[in-house]
Amino acid sequence: MIKAGAIAKGMFLLIKNTPHYVVDREFVNPGKGSAFVRLKMKNLLRGNTVNETIKTADSVEEIDVINKNAQYLYSDAENYFFMDSDTYEQYHVPIEGLEDRQYFLKEGEIYQVMVWEDKPIDILIPYKMTFKVTEAAKAIKGDTVTGATKVVTLETGLKIKVPLFIKQDDLVVINTETKEYYERAKE
Amino acid sequence: MNYNREIFIKRAAFIREIRFFFNSRNYLEVETPVLTPYLIPESAIEVFRTERRDPYGTEQDLFLCPSPELWMKRLIGMGFGDIFQISKCFRNSESIGKIHNPEFTMLEWYTNNADYVDSMSVMEHLLDHLKKRLNLPGSAGLSGALERLSMREAFSRYLKTDLDKLEDKGELVRFAGEIGVSTDPEESWEAIFNKIFLTYIERELPKDRPVILFDYPKKIRTLARENEDSLYCERWELYISGLEIANCFTEERDYSKIRKFFESESVEKAASLVPHKIDPDFPELFIEDYPPCSGVALGVDRLFMAFYGLRSINQVILFSFPDIMS
Numbered sequence: 444m445i446k447a448g449a450i451a452k453g454m455f456l457l458i459k460n461t462p463h464y465v466v467d468r469e470f471v472n473p474g475k476g477s478a479f480v481r482l483k484m485k486n487l488l489r490g491n492t493v494n495e496t497i498k499t500a501d502s503v504e505e506i507d508v509i510n511k512n513a514q515y516l517y518s519d520a521e522n523y524f525f526m527d528s529d530t531y532e533q534y535h536v537p538i539e540g541l542e543d544r545q546y547f548l549k550e551g552e553i554y555q556v557m558v559w560e561d562k563p564i565d566i567l568i569p570y571k572m573t574f575k576v577t578e579a580a581k582a583i584k585g586d587t588v589t590g591a592t593k594v595v596t597l598e599t600g601l602k603i604k605v606p607l608f609i610k611q612d613d614l615v616v617i618n619t620e621t622k623e624y625y626e627r628a629k630e
Numbered sequence: 631m632n633y634n635r636e637i638f639i640k641r642a643a644f645i646r647e648i649r650f651f652f653n654s655r656n657y658l659e660v661e662t663p664v665l666t667p668y669l670i671p672e673s674a675i676e677v678f679r680t681e682r683r684d685p686y687g688t689e690q691d692l693f694l695c696p697s698p699e700l701w702m703k704r705l706i707g708m709g710f711g712d713i714f715q716i717s718k719c720f721r722n723s724e725s726i727g728k729i730h731n732p733e734f735t736m737l738e739w740y741t742n743n744a745d746y747v748d749s750m751s752v753m754e755h756l757l758d759h760l761k762k763r764l765n766l767p768g769s770a771g772l773s774g775a776l777e778r779l780s781m782r783e784a785f786s787r788y789l790k791t792d793l794d795k796l797e798d799k800g801e802l803v804r805f806a807g808e809i810g811v812s813t814d815p816e817e818s819w820e821a822i823f824n825k826i827f828l829t830y831i832e833r834e835l836p837k838d839r840p841v842i843l844f845d846y847p848k849k850i851r852t853l854a855r856e857n858e859d860s861l862y863c864e865r866w867e868l869y870i871s872g873l874e875i876a877n878c879f880t881e882e883r884d885y886s887k888i889r890k891f892f893e894s895e896s897v898e899k900a901a902s903l904v905p906h907k908i909d910p911d912f913p914e915l916f917i918e919d920y921p922p923c924s925g926v927a928l929g930v931d932r933l934f935m936a937f938y939g940l941r942s943i944n945q946v947i948l949f950s951f952p953d954i955m956s
Contacts, residue, residue, distance in 0.1 A: 470725035496828045
């Protein structure tokens with residue numbers, strides 16, 4: 444247990460029996476009031492962001508969360524299946540709460556899986572990733588408006604807006620956080 | 631350490647204009663002790679303790695003032711009239727960061743025959759004066775017209791609830807549960823209120839204009855006068871860009887209430903990290919006629935930050951604590 448006043452950004456805490464990641468923390472002393480710490484955290488089981496305010500003198504439980512390298516194998520209706528890169532052990536990560544990850548998982552690729560008490564709870568997606576365009580309509584001739592875009596489908600099923608010059612089978616780099624096109628990948 | 635001299639030229643002008651403003655309104659500038667043998671008990675504030683060594687006598691505990699209130703209120707009682715002071719104040723155990731430095735500059739002013747509404751006008755005039763004289767449009771946080779918002783209105787606006795109905799602790803706990811604020815049976819009404827306020831109200835306050843948030847619940851004990859017809863105290867705080875800048879009371883003058891405040895705060899103060907001696911004579915100031923007055927304490931470093939859109943207190947204080955300790 445640690446005092447809430449010692450909470451730092453990037454820590455993992457167990458709040459209401461649920462692991463949370465501290466995204467931001469700010470100390471506040473409301474006028475004529477005792478000290479509080481205002482936390483912005485990510486609920487690691489459900490993926491949502493929560494705001495919580497705790498007295499700095501209160502105790503909270505800090506937990507150990509580790510990241511393990513693992514190769515993505517496949518998914519079924521309920522789970523993503525991975526193979527640990529060190530032990531070659533196979534395990535699954537429940538899709539619930541991580542539905543979004545399907546758009547960034549490529550079979551055979553190595554990812555970092557976040558593990559808490561032997562339980563995989565999250566899959567870390569690199570900030571930028573390259574994907575193949577599997578479906579793209581041909582640009583309409585004469586459509587030369589600067590900044591014009593069209594929607595294409597990537598190999599993982601994600602649909603994104605891209606500039607008109609992108610063709611089917613092109614490789615594109617996307618920002619996985621915003622799900623936006625970043626650039627055409629150099630082959 | 632690398633300081634932007636331009637910022638400190640502006641800071642010097644800023645403080646000159648604050649002095650000019652109060653001087654031109656006939657407030658007397660005063661200087662009161664920073665080093666003091668006793669203080670007003672405020673359970674939420676931790677102080678710095680030091681000692682005086684007498685080569686031939688006994689050591690004497692002394693404390694650095696967290697605000698000049700106890701001395702300035704004595705001057706009001708002595709008939710000094712309207713007074714102001716710009717002084718260094720000290721607070722211990724606050725986290726060091728972008729908005730706190732253990733040693734900071736406070737502007738405190740008292741107006742006789744005035745209440746907290748009169749002080750709102752002075753505050754508004756001071757902001758206008760600084761904008762005009764420093765030829766500043768002000769940063770984004772000062773661009774709009776000042777808004778006066780009561781705490782009850784704020785609860786209704788941001789939480790769609792009637793703060794009056796949360797006066798009972800059971801109701802407050804139930805409401806906290808509804809909006810996902812966890813509570814502990816040991817927690818006071820005030821602590822739960824603060825959690826709700828800090829999570830859902832303070833961060834939502836408008837950032838494009840200064841806000842005077844007024845009428846704080848009576849359950850938050852202070853030396854602000856209680857309004858007899860409502861559940862609130864005559865108190866306000868000024869927020870600019872979401873940052874708390876100033877705190878104002880219609881000062882309580884009722885001897886028995888002040889006595890009671892001292893007694894209850896002294897009990898809580900005993901559990902603080904740095905206990906201090908309690909001012910033994912302060913409540914007695916109010917036995918006989920004490921002038922009706924209103925006082926405002928304002929963080930000068932923070933107001934300066936707000937005017938120039940600066941993000942960290944370390945940019946506006948020369949040799950700030952992190953700088954001298956690194």
